[in-house]
Amino acid sequence: MSIFNKFKQGLKKTRDFVSDSFNRIAANLGYFDEDMLEELEMVLIQADCGMECSMEIIDNIRAHIKKTGDAxxxxxxxxLKEGMKNILKDVKPLTLEPNKLNILLMVGVNGTGKTTTTGKLAWLYQKQNKRVLLAAADTFRAAAIEQINVWGERTNTAVISHKIGSDPSAVVYDAIDAAKARNTDLLIIDTAGRLHTKQNLMDELSKIKRIISREAPDANLETLLVIDATTGQNAIVQAQQFSKATDVSGLIMTKLDGNAKGGVALAVVKATGLPIKMAGLGEKVEDLQNFDVDIFVESLLPDPETLKKPE
Ligand SMILES: Nc1nc2c(ncn2[C@@H]2O[C@H](COP(=O)(O)OP(=O)(O)OP(=O)(O)O)[C@@H](O)[C@H]2O)c(=O)[nH]1
Ligand SMILES: [Mg+2]
Incomplete structure (x- = not known):
């Protein structure tokens, strides 16, 4: 399946809502008047694009119509597509630097999809013949260690883990040691879910980062904040506050397939200025894709050829 079709399929709920709404509004007259623009703005807001993005996009359309008379x-x-792409434009896909250790540190609040995404990433890079290693730095629950080990088995990837309750930094220390010994291309560190407001848990994250910069100072480190797209406005607040509390280099938006609110990607980028690196478009191992702005936007809106004409 092409990447475009994967996005279309994953974003089906949001696409159906946004595309059908656009077609329904447009079918009235064949051009857009002020009421229709306002209706379109409401559609964007309902798709969780956020008030600021939605207004900005529609204001620009309004200004263009005023200037050119073309509605x-x-x-x-x-x-509309251009406006969305402009907001998302700073997206940078995840890239591994060759001939050195790359480290992905997966962080975020509880249940956003860190462990699942770790497994999906292992699968993705194993397929590209990279030497991958996983670190089970969520030592809070036995089930968490078990979960990452299951992903290790499924993707044929070695996992460094300690027993439940041990210090996550010690797991990271050992994992870096093993990565060096094995000439690993990519070490993915799964961490426990944490709220940015829990100081002791944020300190634990800082400690993990200190270990990484001490033990692997030359590694290419990406701290990836995993955000659950189905949590709506909460996703925006989470992304904003978490990225303030710790250095985050990029976002992974998961569960974009979960509801019709995939527009939240725009709102999160607007609110944080952080690039989205990858998109989770389903629960299956192959449902993680590099985030491509053009493909994402085109997946949400109708193809020009399919536009309905007024009756
Ligand atoms: N539909 C869908 N479900 C997803 C996606 N990514 C993750 N999930 C599901 O989200 C649930 C939670 O995923 P986990 O990977 O355990 O989340 P976590 O962030 O590791 O959770 P904690 O370790 O408890 O903080 C699981 O049921 C996953 O299958 C996605 O892109 N789409
Ligand atoms: Mg987890």
Whole structure:
């Protein structure tokens, strides 16, 4: 399946809502008047694009119409896509640096999809013949260690783990040691879910980071904040506050398949200025994709050829 189709399928709920709404509004007249623009703004807000992004996009469309007099459905659709792409433009896909250790530190609040995404990433890079190693630095629950080991087995990836209750930094220390000895390309560190407000847990994260910079100072480190797209406005607050509490280099938006609110990707980028690196589009191992702005936006909106004409 092409990447475009994977995004279309994963984003089906949001696509159905946004595309059908656009078509329904457009079918009235074949061009957009002020009421229709306001209706379109409401659709964006309902898809969780956020008030700020939605207003910015529609204001730009309005200004363009005023300037050119062109309010045709095709032009509005094009401007809508352009507006969305402009907001998301700073996206940078995840890339591994060759001939050195790359470390992905997976962080985020509880249940956002850190462990699942760790497994999916292992699978993705194993397929590319990279030497991958996993670190079970969520030592809170036995089930968490078990879960990452299951992913290790499924993806044929070695896992460094200690027993429940041990210091996550010690796991990371051992994992880096093993990564060096094995000439590993990619070490992925799964951490426990934590709230940015819990100081002791944030300190634990800082300690993990200190170990990484001490033991692997030349490694290419990415701290990836995993955000659950189905948590709506909460996702925005989480992303904002978590990235303030610790240095985050990029976002992974998971569960974009979960509801019709995938527009939250725009709101999160707007609120944090952080790039989205990857998109979780389903529960299956192959449902993790590099986040591509053009493909994401085109997946949410109708193809120009399919636009309905007014009756
Ligand atoms: N539909 C869907 N479900 C996902 C996706 N990513 C993760 N999940 C599901 O989300 C649930 C939680 O995933 P975990 O990976 O355990 O989340 P976590 O962040 O490791 O959770 P804690 O370790 O408890 O903080 C699981 O049921 C996953 O299958 C996704 O992209 N789409
Ligand atoms: Mg987990």
């Amino acid at each position: 045709s459905t095709e032009t509005v659709l094009e401007l």
